Amino acid sequence: MRDRVRLGVNIDHVATVRNARGGVHPDPVRAAREALAAGADGITAHLREDRRHITDTDIEALVALCAGSQRPLNLEMAVTDEMLAIALRHRPHAACLVPERREEVTTEGGLAVAGNEARIAPVVSTLKAAGIRVSLFIEADPRQIAAAATVGADVIEFHTGRYCHLQGQDQMNEFSRIRSGAESADQQGIEVHAGHGLDFATAARMLAIPHIRELNIGHFLIGEAVFVGLDAAVRRMRTVMDEACR
Template identity: 65%
Template sequence: MSRELRLGVNIDHVATIRNARGGEHPDPVRAAHAAQAAGADGITAHLREDRRHITDRDIDRLMVEIGLPLNLEMAATEEMLEIALRHRPHAACIVPERREERTTEGGLDADGHREALGPMIARLSGDGIRVSLFIEPTERQVAAAIELGAPVVEFHTGRYAHRDGAARTEELKRIADCAALAAKNGIEPHAGHGLTFDNVVPVAAIPQIRELNIGHFLVGEALFTGLEQSVRKMRELMDAAR
């Protein structure tokens, strides 16, 4: 099914819960199937250097067992590049990664790392993998993505999500302006990080944005309502915004 605005469900934190105790439960691949049943258009998973949540075996299984496109979030390292080239997921989203952070904190400095990112984007794209850069919504970062030839950018919405009032309105305008700039230059804009039932609609209403990637909130809400219901409600809010 083709949608104007797609929902990618990030299943990392199902694996976080599993890894807290070891074993195989809860199974992130089962979560991917539940998300698909509830209307997700894709599955996102971040294979971190320290494997704190998603593991290599999870990626192996996701590639084989799910019927949705896989968006592999990855740091710009040779190890992750080799893994992506081996699996050839639908998309690879290059994100910043620091071992000490709890979650991805801010966007990738595409402008400051052009020399390293250029060859990586070329190799991934050459193998048919759709490359996305997870960046802050600034003109400087969009300009770098244009120069690097990235087909997709995903805007980090954390600043928007964690502010209120006039500050949130200002952040929303930054996202909208950068989405328009990216689209004007042939780059498909996505967005994600910190989005919830309460704040998703204004971002979903930005006409140029084609995909939202949401995970932590949906997994947390699933504790109270179940994952399918959590995803279904997010899907409904996104559709209503369009």
């Protein structure tokens, strides 16, 4: 039996629904509170440049909630001066550096760390100096993993969206690529997380990789909550993950 794998719940799309009509309902902070009560180990939120879902006010409230509940907040952020300043002001437990394009519907692919070390390394260093744990959202590519080690990342989170959308042998090949990447990262002293597109079935399969310590799941859980409620959706994911670790 392996150690318990942490579950981070991304509450971005609660804010997406709220922002579709304006106002304050549904409240992503309330969703975060319910997710933690249902067994989530932490909360993830992406403050985008265009503020299309999570807002600055949300981040301020989430920082207070997570501090009060002694659970970590993982702030997903682009590698920009604006986001660095926000992270330094709020000091979340962790910051995950992600790629970001205004025209994308959701995060597409991993951050290109290789070739951009000179831009990313100072941001990593500044965040770490402020006591913020730094993660990089990347593809399971040897070049990106090596670059993540070079810039001093504490954690890498593998983008699992491609794996979740593939089928058959192509999916098996992608799984092997993620497994090999996780082994390599672990050998280099980097903690391994995974996320994007995961549901009950793909999350369980991902935990066949022993080096993965945390899954971050959002869209599927918020969508499932429409039918069964957020409490039930998070509790079932927690059960699925625990059973996969036995």
